[in-house]
Amino acid sequence: MDFSILIGGAAGQGLDTSAQILEFILKRCGYNVFTYRDYMSRVRGGHNFTQIRFSDEEINSFTEKVDIVLALNEETILLHKDRVKEGGVVICDEDICHDDRVLSFPFREIIKKIKNQKVYNTIGLGVILKYFNIPMDIAEGVIKKLFKQRAFEDNLLALKEGYNLIDGKYELKLKEDRKIIINGNKALALGAIAAGCKFYCGYPMTPSTSILSYLSSISNEMGIMVDQVEDEIAALNMALGASYAGVRSMTGSSGGGFALMVEALSFAGIVEIPAVVVDAQRSGPATGLSTRTEQGDLRFVIHAGHGEFPRMVMALRNPEDAFYQTARAFNIADKYQIPVIILTDLYLADYTKTIEPFDFSKIKVERHISDGRNINGEYKRYEITDSGISPRLIPGKIPGQVVLADSHEHDEYGHITEDPDIRTKMSIKRMKKLELLKDEIQEPWLIGEEKPKILIVCWGSTYGAVKEAVERLMKEGYSIGALVFGDIWPFPTKRLMELAKTADKIVDIEQNLTGQLDSLIKEETPYSSDYKILKFNGRPFSGEEIYMRLKNEVLKLKV
Amino acid sequence: MSCEYKLYEPSWCPGCGNYMIRTALKMALEELKIEPHEVVLVSGIGQAAKMPHYIKVNGFNGLHGRAIPPAIGIKLANKDLKVIVESGDGDSYGEGGNHFIHAIRRNIDIAHFVHDNQIYGLTKGQASPTTAIGQRTTLQFDGVKVEPIKPLALALTMGAGFVARGFSGDIPHLVYLMKEAIKYKGYALVDILQPCVVWNKVNTFSWYKNRVYHLPDDYDYTNKEEAMKKALEFDDRIPIGILYKEEKETYEDKFDFIKNGPPLVDRGLNPMDAERLMEEFK
Numbered sequence: 001m002d003f004s005i006l007i008g009g010a011a012g013q014g015l016d017t018s019a020q021i022l023e024f025i026l027k028r029c030g031y032n033v034f035t036y037r038d039y040m041s042r043v044r045g046g047h048n049f050t051q052i053r054f055s056d057e058e059i060n061s062f063t064e065k066v067d068i069v070l071a072l073n074e075e076t077i078l079l080h081k082d083r084v085k086e087g088g089v090v091i092c093d094e095d096i097c098h099d100d101r102v103l104s105f106p107f108r109e110i111i112k113k114i115k116n117q118k119v120y121n122t123i124g125l126g127v128i129l130k131y132f133n134i135p136m137d138i139a140e141g142v143i144k145k146l147f148k149q150r151a152f153e154d155n156l157l158a159l160k161e162g163y164n165l166i167d168g169k170y171e172l173k174l175k176e177d178r179k180i181i182i183n184g185n186k187a188l189a190l191g192a193i194a195a196g197c198k199f200y201c202g203y204p205m206t207p208s209t210s211i212l213s214y215l216s217s218i219s220n221e222m223g224i225m226v227d228q229v230e231d232e233i234a235a236l237n238m239a240l241g242a243s244y245a246g247v248r249s250m251t252g253s254s255g256g257g258f259a260l261m262v263e264a265l266s267f268a269g270i271v272e273i274p275a276v277v278v279d280a281q282r283s284g285p286a287t288g289l290s291t292r293t294e295q296g297d298l299r300f301v302i303h304a305g306h307g308e309f310p311r312m313v314m315a316l317r318n319p320e321d322a323f324y325q326t327a328r329a330f331n332i333a334d335k336y337q338i339p340v341i342i343l344t345d346l347y348l349a350d351y352t353k354t355i356e357p358f359d360f361s362k363i364k365v366e367r368h369i370s371d372g373r374n375i376n377g378e379y380k381r382y383e384i385t386d387s388g389i390s391p392r393l394i395p396g397k398i399p400g401q402v403v404l405a406d407s408h409e410h411d412e413y414g415h416i417t418e419d420p421d422i423r424t425k426m427s428i429k430r431m432k433k434l435e436l437l438k439d440e441i442q443e444p445w446l447i448g449e450e451k452p453k454i455l456i457v458c459w460g461s462t463y464g465a466v467k468e469a470v471e472r473l474m475k476e477g478y479s480i481g482a483l484v485f486g487d488i489w490p491f492p493t494k495r496l497m498e499l500a501k502t503a504d505k506i507v508d509i510e511q512n513l514t515g516q517l518d519s520l521i522k523e524e525t526p527y528s529s530d531y532k533i534l535k536f537n538g539r540p541f542s543g544e545e546i547y548m549r550l551k552n553e554v555l556k557l558k559v
Numbered sequence: 560m561s562c563e564y565k566l567y568e569p570s571w572c573p574g575c576g577n578y579m580i581r582t583a584l585k586m587a588l589e590e591l592k593i594e595p596h597e598v599v600l601v602s603g604i605g606q607a608a609k610m611p612h613y614i615k616v617n618g619f620n621g622l623h624g625r626a627i628p629p630a631i632g633i634k635l636a637n638k639d640l641k642v643i644v645e646s647g648d649g650d651s652y653g654e655g656g657n658h659f660i661h662a663i664r665r666n667i668d669i670a671h672f673v674h675d676n677q678i679y680g681l682t683k684g685q686a687s688p689t690t691a692i693g694q695r696t697t698l699q700f701d702g703v704k705v706e707p708i709k710p711l712a713l714a715l716t717m718g719a720g721f722v723a724r725g726f727s728g729d730i731p732h733l734v735y736l737m738k739e740a741i742k743y744k745g746y747a748l749v750d751i752l753q754p755c756v757v758w759n760k761v762n763t764f765s766w767y768k769n770r771v772y773h774l775p776d777d778y779d780y781t782n783k784e785e786a787m788k789k790a791l792e793f794d795d796r797i798p799i800g801i802l803y804k805e806e807k808e809t810y811e812d813k814f815d816f817i818k819n820g821p822p823l824v825d826r827g828l829n830p831m832d833a834e835r836l837m838e839e840f841k
Contacts, residue, residue, distance in 0.1 A: 180840035190836060196828025199636060218836060223816045223826060225635045230661040234628040237621060241601070241632025244619055245640065246824035249632065267622050327830075357837055363830035394824060395599055395617040395633075396640050402595050404611060404618040407604070415567070415612050416620075 001056055004063045005128060006080055007121070008049035009072025011042050017146075018070075018121040019050040021155070022128065023181055024142040026054045027354050029134060030175025034464075035352045036062035036540070041206070041290040047075050056175070060318070060464030061543035062351075068131070070124045071096060091127050103127075103166070110161045118151070119158035126162020133168035136160065180357050184348035184461075185210040187319040187358075188278065191326030192250050193222055194363040197276075199242035199249035201227040201235050206290050207346035208252045208280040232257035236264035236277060243273050244405055246369070246394035248330050252278030252342075255297045256286065262304045265339055269309025269430065271405045272382065272390070274333035274340075276326070281345040283538045292538025293346035295460055295511040299519070301341045302489045308427070310336070310434035313489035315343040315460035317445070321486060322348070323358045331366045332440060336433045337392060343488070345511070347540040348461035372398040380412040381405060384425055388432030434490060443495040444483040448474055452481030454554065455503035457496070457529065459485035459517050461540070462509055468543025469550060478555065482509075485517065491524040500527040507554055508532045509546060562592050565615035576727035576753025576764075577607060580674055581614060583730050584645070587737035588616075598641045601630040603650035606681050607674030610645045624654025627662045630669050637822040638811055641741060642668070648675040652688040652708045659710075662746055663717040665810040670740040670747045673710065674727075676755040677762045684758035694761055711790035711802060714748045715783065720807040721747035722786065724799045726771045727754070728764060732799065739801060745809050752797070767797070774800035781805060 007018050016037075023033045031054040040046040051062045065085045071077045071092040081101065084090060090097075094104035107123045129139055136159070143155045182190075189211050192200065202212045216226040225242075229235045235251040242249040253261065258279040268275045281297045283289035301313055312332055316322045322344065329340040370391040372379075379401045383390040390412075395403040404414030409426060411417045445463070448456075448470040458466050463484045473480045483496055500506060508518040508529035513536045515529065522528040533549050535541055551557045564585045571577045588598060595616045602608035604623035611618025617640075621629050626646045634642045644651075651659055651673045662671070679685040684697035688708040695702050714722045721743045725733040733751065740747035752771065754764040778800065779785060786803035812818045820826070 180837055182840045186840070190833065193833040193836065194830040196830070198823045198826065199632065201632075220814070220816050222833065222836075223820070223823065225814065225817065225823060227631075227635070229628070230657050233625065234658055234661070237625040237628035238632040240621075241619065241629025242636040243632070244629065245599075245633040245636035247636040248828070249636070263622060264625070271621075357841075358834075360830045360834040365828045365830065367828075396596055396637060399594060399596050402615060402617045404620070406612075406618070406620045407622055408620065414618065414620075416609065 002053070002059070003055070003068070004051055004053040004066040005068040005070065006049055006051045006066045006083070007070045007072070008047065008076030008080055010045050011040060011048050012044040013072045014118065014121050015048055015050050015072070018125060019052055021122065021142060021146060022125055023052050023352060024145065025129065025134060025139050026052065027179060027181050028138050028142060028177050029172055030177045031056060032059050033181055033352070033354045034059045034062060037350045038539070039291050047079060049076065049080070061468045064542055064544045068128060070128065071102070072121060077102065091124055105165050110158070114154055114157050114161070116154040119154045122155045122158035123162040126159040127165050129159065130163045130166050130168050132170050132172040134172055135174070136163065178357070179354040181352050181354045182319050183210070183350055183352045184316060184319050184322045184344055185280070185350070186214050187322035188316065188326045188342070188344065189214045190358065191323040192276070192330070193218070193224060194323070194358070194360050195327040195330040196248050196365050197224060197250050197330065198247035199225045199239060200251065201229045201238050202252050203229055203232050203235060203257055205254045205257045207282055207349040208254050208257070208278060210349065211252050211278065232260035233264065236261040236268070236275065239275055240264060240268055240271070240273050243275055244395070248334070250276040250278065252280060254280050254282045255284050255300065258297070258301065258304070266305035266307055266309065267407050268339040269305060269307070269311065270409070271407055272337040272430070273405060274337050276329045276333050276340050276342065278342045278344065280349045281343065283536070289538040291346070293511060293540050294536060294538065295345060295462070295516070296536070297343065298459070298488065298516040301343060309430055310338050310437065311489065312338060312340045312437055312487070313343060314340065314487050315485060316348060317460055317463035317484055317486050318348070319353055319355055324362070325486060327363045331364070334368045335366065336389060336437060338433060343460060345461050368392065369394060372401060375401065378413065379403065381414040382410060382412050382426065384412060384429050387436060388429045438490050441487040441490055441492045443492045444485040446481055446483055446495065448481030449479055450481070451499065451502050453479035453504045454507060455499050455505070456480070456482035456507045456509055457485070457517060457521065458482060458509040459488055462511060465541040465543045465546050466509055469546035472543070472547050473550060491520055493525050496521065496527070497525055500525070505530045505554065507550070509541070510534055511541065512536050562589050562594055564588055564595055567613045567615070569609065569613040571606060572757050574756040575606070576676060576755070577610070577674060579727040579730055580672070580733070580751055580753060581610065583733040583737055584610070584672070585614060586730070586734045587741065590734065591738055591741060593641055597639070598643060599633050601626050601633065601642060601644045603646045603655060604681070605647035605650050607645060607647035608650055624650055625658070626650060627655055627658035627671070631662065631665065631667050634667055634669055635811060635817070635823065637824045638817060639822050643741065644669055644671045646673065647680070648673055648677065648687045648689045649679050652710055656688070660717055663714055663719045666720060666745045666807050667810040668744055668746070670737070670743070671749070672737065672740070673748070673750045674753055675710070675750050676753045676759055678755045678759035680755050680758055691761065697758070709791060709793070710748070710750050712787060715787055715790055715803060719748055719803070720745045720805045721801070722790065722803040723747070723749045723801045724797070725749055725751045726767055726799050727751055728768055729771070729799065732773065736801065743804070745807050770795060770797045771799045772796055774798050774802070
């Protein structure tokens with residue numbers, strides 16, 4: 001079984017809350033849930049919708065077709081009626097529409113009884129619950145979790161009212177629920193906290209804001225300093241200050257804010273202070289489509305910053321990755337004393353998915369900080385070593401020793417110098433760390449066949465949709481597989497080089513106009529893609545869409 | 560351990576006001592008996608901003624205009640450190656103007672010493688945000704056409720709790736101001752007038768010397784209106800001293816988890832502590 005429910009309306013109509021109620025209920029019924037959110041850059045009005053898909057099998061994408069539409073306004077019906085499957089239904093208030101295309105009910109009349117306009121959508125949710133014969137006690141548990149007192153009572157009442165409006169159509173079998181449901185940004189934030197991040201600062205910018213607000217909500221409880229700064233220039237400089245003083249720190253923004261951090265990124269490179277920086281990409285250039293997704297910043301973050309310095313870039317592929325890789329980013333930043341950039345995007349930041357609970361015992365905190373015992377004489381912050389990594393002291397911890405961090409070219413003590421030999425040595429010392437990093441990076445995930453004839457290359461959040469498409473095509477007997485890059489700079493080439501040798505065709509799938517991963521592959525390997533499936537209209541790929549495009553454009557089958 | 564601060568050979572021009580400011584800083588820190596490892600000197604870029612290289616102390620020599628944000632990060636990460644921002648007028652009021660405003664809003668416990676020579680030294684003589692209107696420079700050939708910033712008045716209107724002005728040519732007085740600023744719990748601004756012997760031919764040592772005067776002993780630094788008058792007095796006579804002082808809760812003390820407990824840097828990092836956060840998502 002595999003169902004999709006779409007809730008559509010205007011901004012300000014409470015879509016998020018309704019979706020949250022429904023996805024928690026479905027999760028607690030023991031199903032896998034995947035919720036995709038499509039919203040406009042406005043506070044009221046416009047058209048927003050949320051699609052909640054649930055299944056007894058693993059799901060990694062939203063669907064193009066839906067089973068149920070809960071329409072909170074007429075526009076939703078007009079925009080989405082063609083997406084309703086044969087046998088599917090549109091549910092709405094009879095004031096919105098009452099012809100035979102829809103199942104309409106007197107929501108407004110019911111609201112007059114409850115006297116709380118805010119629970120209007122919940123009546124519709126009650127209808128949906130009954131449609132699937134979901135027991136009311138599970139729903140009540142969720143309402144209790146999400147709401148307090150009056151809101152709890154009114155929502156429960158609304159659910160019950162909705163529940164009584166129809167007869168059940170489908171008998172949903174209840175299963176054990178052991179999962180959590182979470183979006184990419186919150187998973188990322190949890191990964192940071194698990195890694196011991198004690199300082200996060202940022203300026204609100206979609207789609208990075210929920211990292212800032214989630215961390216702020218647990219700031220006191222977890223003892224993590226969260227600061228809303230005056231601009232993103234301050235953000236990275238402040239994070240570097242905190243890191244210099246010895247705490248793990250992170251900042252995040254979207255591409256526009258990241259652009260303001262670029263000078264400080266270069267500074268992090270020469271000053272050799274660890275930093276974790278998140279770029280939650282959205283459609284650019286400039287303001288672009290502020291609430292739409294894109295993978296347009298890959299080349300930007302790899303090259304951002306004046307001068308030459310080492311950095312690591314990792315792209316997040318799903319909420320699990322967001323948790324574990326973010327925690328790993330802190331260890332790498334500390335070990336090499338470099339900036340580590342985490343690339344995510346609006347799609348992954350916002351979609352929620354049921355997953356196995358995170359295993360916090362797997363998170364290892366490796367600080368690589370010197371206790372000063374092996375330091376003889378005056379401390380050299382930038383001591384030239386074989387590895388290029390200098391022992392790191394925390395200022396204030398060792399009487400008699402001071403720590404001098406400097407943005408100029410400097411000598412081993414951190415003092416300004418223009419000496420050509422020192423300059424050469426220091427440049428090489430820093431860049432040596434990039435060579436070490438090459439042994440640190442992880443090869444891309446391979447999904448599908450082990451030696452595929454059709455080899456897909458992709459990165460980051462397209463993982464879910466690509467996985468769904470590849471698995472469908474494999475079942476149909478095609479020799480297909482995909483490499484999904486997570487670590488992406490320095491660029492891991494081993495697995496790609498191996499598989500490219502035996503593949504007939506390399507297909508690049510990205511959410512951008514120019515095929516930025518493909519250009520990287522061209523630069524770093526003798527290979528490049530034979531075909532590109534690119535999408536840059538701000539909307540994410542679904543599994544179905546990739547499946548169809550592969551069939552039509554690559555396999556040349558008309559379906 | 561010793562509270563003596565070692566000095567390094569600077570690359571400042573002979574006669575530069577920075578020498579006197581460094582002497583005052585050394586004296587202030589030594590008299591306060593703060594050890595070098597307990598202080599962080601944070602600076603941006605410019606001649607004044609080279610200070611962390613010329614006195615042995617923890618130093619964070621960052622980017623132009625960006626001295627304040629890392630200073631805030633350092634203080635929040637380790638509240639036990641004495642954090643001093645030392646930078647020029649261009650760095651503090653020009654490139655870093657936004658951070659200056661927001662540092663005052665936060666009232667974090669840092670001392671901010673601005674070497675104000677009313678000119679750009681390192682980049683060779685262009686107007687700074689405090690250069691007088693009409694003054695000819697190496698860039699503003701026919702005179703500066705924009706109003707100078709009035710840093711002390713700006714700080715007062717933003718609600719700063721410690722606003723002072725010093726003069727590099729009056730070291731004992733400057734030592735006093737620096738000590739008071741370092742001891743003050745909150746954001747403390749000391750705008751330090753200093754000559755640039757090479758690039759500013761208007762605001763010379765004697766120009767300042769002839770104008771500065773100590774605020775009288777009976778001056779009431781809790782009177783904000785009076786402080787505002789003194790902050791705007793910058794012509795034939797220029798008052799130096801603590802113009803305004805007020806007790807205020809610091810930013811870091813507004814967070815219970817920072818106030819009550821060891822500095823963040825000294826707290827343990829156990830991933831399992833965060834496991835309970837998953838309840839929300841179950």
